[in-house]
Amino acid sequence: MPGVLSRAAAIVGAAEANEIGYPAEPRTSLQLHIEAIKNVSEQTGIPISRIDGIFSAGWSSELAEHLGLHPKYIDTTAVGGCSFEMHVHHALAAIHAGIIDVALVSHGEAGWSARANRGRGGRPGGGAGDPWAPGTQFTTAYGLSGAPSNYSHSMTRHNHRFGTTPEDFANIAVVTRQWATLNPRAVMFSKETHPEGGPITIEDVQKARLIAWPLTLLHCCLVTDYGGAILITNPEIARSVKTKPVWIAGAAENMSHSNMLEMEDFTATSAAASSAAAYKMAGMGPEDMEMAMIYDSFTITAGITAEMLGLAPRGEGFKLWKDGHAAPGGRLPINTNGGGLSFNHSGMYGQQLIVEAYRQLTGTAEDGVNGIAGKQTTARSCVVNGTGGSLSTTGTLVLVAD
Amino acid sequence: MPYDKPIPDPSPHTKPFWEGAKAGKLMLPRCTNCNRVHWYPRLICPNCHSRDLEWIEGSGEGRIHTFAVQHRAFGGWAGETPFVTAYIDLNEGDRMLTVLRGVDPTKPEEIKIGAKVRVEFEPASEDVHIPFWRVV
Numbered sequence: 001m002p003g004v005l006s007r008a009a010a011i012v013g014a015a016e017a018n019e020i021g022y023p024a025e026p027r028t029s030l031q032l033h034i035e036a037i038k039n040v041s042e043q044t045g046i047p048i049s050r051i052d053g054i055f056s057a058g059w060s061s062e063l064a065e066h067l068g069l070h071p072k073y074i075d076t077t078a079v080g081g082c083s084f085e086m087h088v089h090h091a092l093a094a095i096h097a098g099i100i101d102v103a104l105v106s107h108g109e110a111g112w113s114a115r116a117n118r119g120r121g122g123r124p125g126g127g128a129g130d131p132w133a134p135g136t137q138f139t140t141a142y143g144l145s146g147a148p149s150n151y152s153h154s155m156t157r158h159n160h161r162f163g164t165t166p167e168d169f170a171n172i173a174v175v176t177r178q179w180a181t182l183n184p185r186a187v188m189f190s191k192e193t194h195p196e197g198g199p200i201t202i203e204d205v206q207k208a209r210l211i212a213w214p215l216t217l218l219h220c221c222l223v224t225d226y227g228g229a230i231l232i233t234n235p236e237i238a239r240s241v242k243t244k245p246v247w248i249a250g251a252a253e254n255m256s257h258s259n260m261l262e263m264e265d266f267t268a269t270s271a272a273a274s275s276a277a278a279y280k281m282a283g284m285g286p287e288d289m290e291m292a293m294i295y296d297s298f299t300i301t302a303g304i305t306a307e308m309l310g311l312a313p314r315g316e317g318f319k320l321w322k323d324g325h326a327a328p329g330g331r332l333p334i335n336t337n338g339g340g341l342s343f344n345h346s347g348m349y350g351q352q353l354i355v356e357a358y359r360q361l362t363g364t365a366e367d368g369v370n371g372i373a374g375k376q377t378t379a380r381s382c383v384v385n386g387t388g389g390s391l392s393t394t395g396t397l398v399l400v401a402d
Numbered sequence: 403m404p405y406d407k408p409i410p411d412p413s414p415h416t417k418p419f420w421e422g423a424k425a426g427k428l429m430l431p432r433c434t435n436c437n438r439v440h441w442y443p444r445l446i447c448p449n450c451h452s453r454d455l456e457w458i459e460g461s462g463e464g465r466i467h468t469f470a471v472q473h474r475a476f477g478g479w480a481g482e483t484p485f486v487t488a489y490i491d492l493n494e495g496d497r498m499l500t501v502l503r504g505v506d507p508t509k510p511e512e513i514k515i516g517a518k519v520r521v522e523f524e525p526a527s528e529d530v531h532i533p534f535w536r537v538v
């Protein structure tokens with residue numbers, strides 16, 4: 001009997017770049033991608049705008065941005081020469097699952113021209129990796145230095161558009177620190193775990209050293225080490241093990257840009273789209289969420305994301321913290337581990353969000369390792385939202401307790 | 403004193419922009435199919451996906467979309483802190499990043515989103531003149 005994926009999708013076109021082999025003029029890898037994509041679009045009559053899933057060996061975010069696409073499935077698996085066969089496999093599954101309708105598998109690699117280009121114009125990433133990439137060529141001159149230097153522009157715009165203030169967002173740092181004081185594993189748990197640990201005030205946040213106005217140090221996340229792992233199984237196994245299951249009721253992803261140059265609305269992220277899709281899959285809405293784990297690389301990230309997740313009206317995300325709803329004992333606990341701001345942030349913080357959501361939803365947040373009295377909530381449902389890049393990419397999970 | 407900050411490395415595709423910059427002109431890519439100007443320069447129109455693109459001379463005028471004040475920087479910029487970075491809405495559409503000139507970085511509350519700005523070019527090397535925007 002055929003497997004369930006059998007004949008679930010078909011290859012409908014195949015084309016190459018205009019010049020391959022040893023081109024007369026040196027090419028870039030990006031040119032090779034774009035020419036082939038344009039050609040297969042013309043060959044099949046399928047407009048590029050119909051592509052909603054993008055598969056490549058490391059290039060997917062840059063290609064999607066270059067094409068002005070907001071794909072619903074982004075796969076950049078890069079494991080050597082067999083990657084493209086794998087992309088086809090992944091695309092088949094994604095199509096069978098109904099996530100996407102048109103998958104692009106693209107390859108562009110200036111193996112020959114790389115010599116003439118002296119190593120430029122070859123690598124994926126769109127950022128610091130390649131001097132010719134737009135993210136380097138048109139931003140490198142202007143002194144930006146990492147995430148806070150860029151995210152700060154978002155808070156300025158939010159303040160302008162909605163009449164908010166940096167003090168409003170400081171509430172997020174203060175309340176998140178309250179949660180950290182209930183988590184002995186949080187870096188900022190107490191003065192014993194860190195000289196600056198323990199409770200803080202809005203004044204503390206606002207008087208901290210400026211990193212990139214309007215962001216002070218206490219508007220910014222920690223830089224720490226972290227290791228975390230989760231196991232996901234089928235329902236049969238999940239029912240048979242001794243630990244409790246947390247069901248993935250909804251899951252989705254999206255992106256709005258790669259470089260902040262292309263951020264259309266500095267007060268919004270693609271979490272609006274990814275959460276809408278995740279809620280839809282779950283048959284639930286923001287009103288059904290009893291807690292939230294929200295990526296808080298900066299206070300502005302958490303504030304905006306709360307709005308995108310439908311947990312607060314536009315421009316008012318910070319009020320969840322300011323009015324105490326997100327705090328211990330509040331109606332919608334948020335970032336119960338102490339957040340990236342005060343618990344732990346290793347550079348990529350998405351796994352920390354999921355681990356804490358699992359602990360909360362299984363009632364194990366006060367197991368003597370990762371929490372003291374008052375930390376465990378009664379939440380039975382949780383929306384988890386990760387944010388990547390420069391407010392660029394988002395993934396949303398709707399998790400529910402058994 | 404030689405220019406001590408990062409200097410962009412022009413690619414063949416963006417050569418018209420950097421040649422224009424050297425001549426004091428802000429060259430912008432425009433699609434001849436949908437007439438839309440875009441930034442950064444693409445190999446294909448991000449709006450209609452035509453590959454019929456041309457370079458036009460922009461007005462060199464725009465407005466502040468948003469900004470921040472950098473108090474921490476590295477390399478040649480480390481000695482310049484604090485300085486103001488901004489995203490500029492071009493009159494022709496789309497957006498550029500810049501270090502903003504003609505403003506006081508110690509008084510960010512006096513910098514207005516929506517304020518008019520004009521481009522100017524600083525010679526960083528013989529071939530690369532970098533666009534910076536100044537409040538007018």
